[in-house]
Amino acid sequence: MIYDTIIIGGGPAGLAAAVKAKKLGLKVLLLDENEFLGGILPQCIHPGFGLHYFKEELTGPEFAHRFIREINELNIEHYTNAYVLEIENYSDLEKKVVFSSPEGVKEVWGKTIIYAAGARERHAFEIGIVGDRVAGIYTAGEAQTLMDIYGVMPGKEVVIVGSGDVGLIMARRFALEGAKVKAVIELMPYPGGLARNVMILRDFEIPLYLSHKVVEVRGRKRVEKVKVVKVDENLKEISGSGFWIECDTLLISAGLIPNVKLLKKIGAQIDPLNGGPIVNELLETTIPGIFVAGNALLINDLVDYVAEQGELAALGAKEFIENQGIPSRKWIKLKRGSNVRILAPHYISGERDVYIYARVSRPMENVRVTFPEIRKELRLPVVKPSEMLRIKLKAEEIQKAGKEITMEVEKGEV
Incomplete structure (x- = not known):
C-alpha cells in the first residue's frame, strides 16, 4: 500500500494537515511519537488558543480536541507511540518512512510527506550555564508536562530563564500553585513575550531582570542558588555585576529550535x-x-498560524500528486531587508495570494513595512521580535515583481 501523504507529527500542524488532506480526497497516514495526539496542546491548559482559527477562545486541550474529533470522525489512519527513525526519498512520488512502534519497526510508503515534527527546547548547556549537575533544572516544557499532565509540582522557589511566552505562562502557573517565583531573567533589554503575557509579572509581583543572564548553578543534591550577571548592549557580561539568587528550581525557557534533523x-x-x-x-x-x-x-x-500552515501543506501535497510534481513556475525570491530577521516562505510565484510570516530583529515604534519592488506599504504602531508579522501579498501585487521582493521594516515619518 502506498499513501498519498504521510504526515509526521500529531501536533496542531499535523492534525490540521491530516484533516485537510483527507477532505481533499487523499489517502492519509498520520504518525506521532507521543502516546496521544495533540503535541504540546494537552499540557497547555491556559486559554488564548483559537481566536483566529476557530473565532473563539479555547484552551490548548480544547483546540486539540476539535481536530482529534475530526481525525476520528473521518477515520484517518494514525499511529501513536510511533517514532520516525528514517526518511528515504527514492523518487518524486516514492518515499519511505521507517518508524518504531510498540509492535516493532515498520516501513510505510507515500507519494508525499508533510513534515510537522515541531521544535525542541534549548537546554541549559546551550545557553552557557555551568556549575553543578543537580536535580531541579527543567526546561519549561518538562515542567509544564509534570504539572499539567501528571500533577507533579517541580519546585517551590523558582528562577525562570527567558521572558518569552512560555516562560511567562509558566511564571503564572507556578504562582497560581503557590510557588515563589523569585525572578524572571531576560538576556535582551526588552521582554520576549506578547504584551498580554508580560502583564503576568506585574499581576503577580514577579521581578523581571532585563539585560541579565544566569551563568552558574550551585547545589549539592538539588539546586540551591543560581548566579546572575548583567550584560552590556553587546550582550557581554559586565565585570563585578554578579549576584546570587537562592532557589530550588531553575526553569529554562530560552526558545525553541525547529526539529529538522531528519x-x-x-x-x-x-x-x-x-x-x-x-x-x-x-x-x-x-x-x-x-x-x-x-x-x-x-x-x-x-497555534492558529501553525494549523493554517498545516492546511497549506496539505493543499501542496494535493497539487503535487495531481501534477506528478509542482508545475514549473517563475519563482520570485523573498529577501530580508532592514530589521527583518525571520521570513518565510522563501519563494513565491504570483499565481495565488500568499501569507508572509516574519519577525523583526529589534523592537520599533511608528513603523513602515514596505515591499519596494511592488510598491506595497503598511503602517504599524509597533513591532517586536516576540510577535509574528503575518502579511498577505495578493497575486496581482506579486506579479508586478521581477526576480525578487524585499521586505523592509523601517521607522516611519513622524
Missing part, C-alpha cells in the same frame, strides 16, 4: 536564520514532494 539528513536546504527548511509558497522544501508546516518550518507565536 530533513537535514536527506539533504533539505535549511535557512540558517529561521532554523527550518527553505520552502516555496506551498511549503514544499527543496526536496520535491516533501512539505513542512508549523514550528518545524519556523517558530510561531500563535
Whole structure:
C-alpha cells in the first residue's frame, strides 16, 4: 500500500494537515511519537488558543480536541507511540518512512510527506550555564508536562530563564500553585513575550531582570542558588555585576529550535536564520514532494498560524500528486531587508495570494513595512521580535515583481 501523504507529527500542524488532506480526497497516514495526539496542546491548559482559527477562545486541550474529533470522525489512519527513525526519498512520488512502534519497526510508503515534527527546547548547556549537575533544572516544557499532565509540582522557589511566552505562562502557573517565583531573567533589554503575557509579572509581583543572564548553578543534591550577571548592549557580561539568587528550581525557557534533523539528513536546504527548511509558497522544501508546516518550518507565536500552515501543506501535497510534481513556475525570491530577521516562505510565484510570516530583529515604534519592488506599504504602531508579522501579498501585487521582493521594516515619518 502506498499513501498519498504521510504526515509526521500529531501536533496542531499535523492534525490540521491530516484533516485537510483527507477532505481533499487523499489517502492519509498520520504518525506521532507521543502516546496521544495533540503535541504540546494537552499540557497547555491556559486559554488564548483559537481566536483566529476557530473565532473563539479555547484552551490548548480544547483546540486539540476539535481536530482529534475530526481525525476520528473521518477515520484517518494514525499511529501513536510511533517514532520516525528514517526518511528515504527514492523518487518524486516514492518515499519511505521507517518508524518504531510498540509492535516493532515498520516501513510505510507515500507519494508525499508533510513534515510537522515541531521544535525542541534549548537546554541549559546551550545557553552557557555551568556549575553543578543537580536535580531541579527543567526546561519549561518538562515542567509544564509534570504539572499539567501528571500533577507533579517541580519546585517551590523558582528562577525562570527567558521572558518569552512560555516562560511567562509558566511564571503564572507556578504562582497560581503557590510557588515563589523569585525572578524572571531576560538576556535582551526588552521582554520576549506578547504584551498580554508580560502583564503576568506585574499581576503577580514577579521581578523581571532585563539585560541579565544566569551563568552558574550551585547545589549539592538539588539546586540551591543560581548566579546572575548583567550584560552590556553587546550582550557581554559586565565585570563585578554578579549576584546570587537562592532557589530550588531553575526553569529554562530560552526558545525553541525547529526539529529538522531528519530533513537535514536527506539533504533539505535549511535557512540558517529561521532554523527550518527553505520552502516555496506551498511549503514544499527543496526536496520535491516533501512539505513542512508549523514550528518545524519556523517558530510561531500563535497555534492558529501553525494549523493554517498545516492546511497549506496539505493543499501542496494535493497539487503535487495531481501534477506528478509542482508545475514549473517563475519563482520570485523573498529577501530580508532592514530589521527583518525571520521570513518565510522563501519563494513565491504570483499565481495565488500568499501569507508572509516574519519577525523583526529589534523592537520599533511608528513603523513602515514596505515591499519596494511592488510598491506595497503598511503602517504599524509597533513591532517586536516576540510577535509574528503575518502579511498577505495578493497575486496581482506579486506579479508586478521581477526576480525578487524585499521586505523592509523601517521607522516611519513622524
